[in-house]
Amino acid sequence: MTDQTASSPTGKLAPATPLNPRRRALVIGASEGIGSALTRKLAKEGYSLALISRQKDKLQALCNELNTKEKVALSYPHDVTQYDEVPSLLQKIVADLGGLDTVIFMAGVNFPPGGNDKYNFENDRKMVEVNLIGAMAWLTPIAEMFQNAKAGQIVGIGSVAGDRGRVGNPAYNTSKAGFATYLEALRNRLTRHGVNVLTVKPGFVKTEMLKAAQGGTPFAIEPEKAADDIYKAMRKRKQIIYTPFFWRYIMFIIQHIPSFIFRRLSF
Amino acid sequence: MRTQFTQLENFGHSLRAQSFVIQARTKDDVLSAFKLAKEKNLTVTARGAGRSYNDASLNGGGIVLDMSAWNLIQEWNPHTGQVRCEPGVTLEQLWQKVEPDGWWPPVVSGTMKTTLGGCLSANIHGKNNFQMGPIGEHALEFTAILPTGAEITCSPKLNADLFYGMISGLGMLGIFTSITLQMKRIYSGLLSVDAFPIKNLHSHLSFLQDNAPKYDYIVGWLDTTSSTIGRGQIHGARYLHEGEDKNPQETFKLKNQTLPPRIFGVIPKSILYILMKPFVNNFGAWAINTGKYISSLYKHSFKQSHGAFHFLLDYVPNWELSYGKHGLIQYQSFLPKETAEFVWTQLLKLSLKNNLPSYLGVTKRHRPDKFLLSHAVDGFSLALDFKVTDKNRKKLFAMLQDFDKIVVANGGRFYFAKNSETTADTAKIFYGEETVEKFRKLKKRCDPHGLLESGLYRRIFGKS
Numbered sequence: 053m054t055d056q057t058a059s060s061p062t063g064k065l066a067p068a069t070p071l072n073p074r075r076r077a078l079v080i081g082a083s084e085g086i087g088s089a090l091t092r093k094l095a096k097e098g099y100s101l102a103l104i105s106r107q108k109d110k111l112q113a114l115c116n117e118l119n120t121k122e123k124v125a126l127s128y129p130h131d132v133t134q135y136d137e138v139p140s141l142l143q144k145i146v147a148d149l150g151g152l153d154t155v156i157f158m159a160g161v162n163f164p165p166g167g168n169d170k171y172n173f174e175n176d177r178k179m180v181e182v183n184l185i186g187a188m189a190w191l192t193p194i195a196e197m198f199q200n201a202k203a204g205q206i207v208g209i210g211s212v213a214g215d216r217g218r219v220g221n222p223a224y225n226t227s228k229a230g231f232a233t234y235l236e237a238l239r240n241r242l243t244r245h246g247v248n249v250l251t252v253k254p255g256f257v258k259t260e261m262l263k264a265a266q267g268g269t270p271f272a273i274e275p276e277k278a279a280d281d282i283y284k285a286m287r288k289r290k291q292i293i294y295t296p297f298f299w300r301y302i303m304f305i306i307q308h309i310p311s312f313i314f315r316r317l318s319f
Numbered sequence: 320m321r322t323q324f325t326q327l328e329n330f331g332h333s334l335r336a337q338s339f340v341i342q343a344r345t346k347d348d349v350l351s352a353f354k355l356a357k358e359k360n361l362t363v364t365a366r367g368a369g370r371s372y373n374d375a376s377l378n379g380g381g382i383v384l385d386m387s388a389w390n391l392i393q394e395w396n397p398h399t400g401q402v403r404c405e406p407g408v409t410l411e412q413l414w415q416k417v418e419p420d421g422w423w424p425p426v427v428s429g430t431m432k433t434t435l436g437g438c439l440s441a442n443i444h445g446k447n448n449f450q451m452g453p454i455g456e457h458a459l460e461f462t463a464i465l466p467t468g469a470e471i472t473c474s475p476k477l478n479a480d481l482f483y484g485m486i487s488g489l490g491m492l493g494i495f496t497s498i499t500l501q502m503k504r505i506y507s508g509l510l511s512v513d514a515f516p517i518k519n520l521h522s523h524l525s526f527l528q529d530n531a532p533k534y535d536y537i538v539g540w541l542d543t544t545s546s547t548i549g550r551g552q553i554h555g556a557r558y559l560h561e562g563e564d565k566n567p568q569e570t571f572k573l574k575n576q577t578l579p580p581r582i583f584g585v586i587p588k589s590i591l592y593i594l595m596k597p598f599v600n601n602f603g604a605w606a607i608n609t610g611k612y613i614s615s616l617y618k619h620s621f622k623q624s625h626g627a628f629h630f631l632l633d634y635v636p637n638w639e640l641s642y643g644k645h646g647l648i649q650y651q652s653f654l655p656k657e658t659a660e661f662v663w664t665q666l667l668k669l670s671l672k673n674n675l676p677s678y679l680g681v682t683k684r685h686r687p688d689k690f691l692l693s694h695a696v697d698g699f700s701l702a703l704d705f706k707v708t709d710k711n712r713k714k715l716f717a718m719l720q721d722f723d724k725i726v727v728a729n730g731g732r733f734y735f736a737k738n739s740e741t742t743a744d745t746a747k748i749f750y751g752e753e754t755v756e757k758f759r760k761l762k763k764r765c766d767p768h769g770l771l772e773s774g775l776y777r778r779i780f781g782k783s
Contacts, residue, residue, distance in 0.1 A: 067778040070333030070648045070707055070739050071716040147361055150379030151337035201337050203326040
């Protein structure tokens with residue numbers, strides 16, 4: 053399940069000291085897209101990292117790249133729909149990393165139905181199982197730990213797609229809307245315990261996922277730009293951000309289109 | 320076994336780590352923690368009051384044994400001055416117990432909040448190190464549980480190698496379960512204190528050396544923000560002789576020892592650290608240090624209670640919070656008397672040149688001791704407090720690595736209740752390969768599975 057280098061209880065990560073505090077982050081869905089961009093950014097900023105992805109080879113390649121100078125990243129190949137594996141894997145990660153300050157959940161899949169008259173329950177189920185239940189499987193035990201520790205930060209990568217149910221991809225909208233609501237509830241539970249919960253809603257980002265998207269993809273940005281925005285928001289311990297920022301205003305308008313108009317629109 | 324996932328900090332609030340905390344109150348608690356660690360492939364660190372400035376009581380991702388509630392004074396004999404305590408007993412509990420009977424702990428730290436288990440593990444010293452040595456020299460006996468499960472009793476005669484290893488052993492050989500100490504007889508609740516102004520580092524160090532024998536305690540303050548390196552003030556204090564205090568029963572009383580709760584009788588000290596915040600920056604520190612130097616420019620003598628003289632760090636509660644959210648670190652170097660002036664002139668000049676002045680500098684006089692991981696030298700120590708900010712971390716780290724090189728090259732040593740950035744390579748140089756090897760052998764014998772590990776241990780000994 054996990055690589056050999058991480059098997060000792062202490063790991064072999066560089067030690068944390070007051071002048072090199074090495075905040076510890078777990079990135080779930082690290083191997084590509086915004087995930088790998090944010091992972092590189094965090095490594096550059098001096099984080100110690102535990103990386104999870106189901107794509108073992110890509111994950112290992114990323115880990116090797118980050119560990120060229122000194123060991124900062126540990127890899128844990130895992131499919132977030134293997135819910136039963138989570139508790140023991142989480143415990144191992146906390147021991148290997150030497151604690152846990154931040155968790156970033158960005159594992160996500162998108163299977164567009166391929167037309168407004170197409171329906172596919174198998175795909176829909178897969179999206180909810182990864183994007184929503186996978187997130188809950190990880191963030192539930194983590195929220196409990198952070199609540200006890202009275203510290204920590206949870207970052208969830210939602211989507212502007214979760215802000216309104218549209219004709220194109222009902223289940224994707226649902227999974228992201230559900231995730232956003234789940235994060236909001238965690239925020240309301242945990243803020244009083246000193247835990248920050250950040251919801252990130254990216255617009256179009258030039259990733260593998262975008263290639264599968266149907267229709268136009270205006271204002272698409274590079275994943276590195278999204279990663280910079282997310283990192284800044286993490287340091288400022290923000291609550292909800294859109295990346296790029298102007299999606300907040302676009303989505304504000306879209307959210308306020310009355311249903312009698314919205315149900316006649318084709319996007 | 321109940322564990323609680325908790326974020327713990329060091330004393331300086333400059334390093335945090337999350338651990339699985341277990342409250343230890345009995346030997347069984349310790350044994351089951353070791354068992355749990357073995358089962359789950361985790362490591363264990365004991366934590367007392369968490370008063371070290373570095374990573375000595377932190378164990379991120381592992382188990383932390385909270386010893387603070389294992390704190391009964393088991394036996395106190397006011398005739399012999401011998402006291403047997405559980406490991407979580409603090410110096411505060413101890414002196415408050417023995418002082419009314421005319422005794423005082425022979426060695427105390429600058430804060431009374433430390434636990435005896437922590438005091439022995441770091442082998443703390445006081446302002447009387449040149450006379451009384453570290454606290455370990457006043458331990459008559461202790462019992463401990465080793466990670467093997469064995470219970471042992473150690474004294475300078477019985478299991479002497481473990482006695483001299485576990486005291487100063489940074490908690491990495493076993494867990495103290497009971498500690499017997501010898502107290503020192505006193506004839507008054509007051510000390511006679513003399514204060515002297517000092518012009519520069521040369522006179523500072525020669526004053527410490529020449530005058531230490533005349534006093535029971537000696538401590539210097541130096542203005543670290545001034546380009547006149549080493550200017551400051553030295554306090555020498557001595558116990559009163561028998562009969563000098565006409566009414567010792569009165570001065571022994573705790574109410575005459577405890578620190579006043581208000582400043583000028585008005586400002587509650589619990590909020591004082593907030594008022595200090597605006598001064599904890601380069602300019603404020605310069606202003607305070609300069610002001611203190613000017614006000615210390617006359618020689619004077621006074622009487623002071625033991626509590627007020629020793630526990631300066633407790634005078635302002637939570638003072639360490641005034642350093643802001645990234646906290647502070649302390650850099651303390653111990654140098655032989657021959658090289659101290661040369662080294663500290665360089666260090667202080669470097670810190671001014673880098674615009675990273677220390678905000679507080681304190682000197683003491685020391686002598687060597689025979690504990691395994693000893694930090695002592697026949698010379699002096701200088702403790703420097705530095706504020707940590709998000710911006711200065713890299714620069715400060717680089718400067719302290721330079722400091723380490725200069726100190727070690729001149730026969731200096733470090734004290735691991737304090738220094739937080741010293742690396743394994745540096746530690747190996749000043750301890751010497753032979754000592755490190757001896758310690759590793761002892762560790763292997765006491766802890767064959769490597770269950771005891773702290774952040775500090777991983778940092779300065781690497782993985783064994």
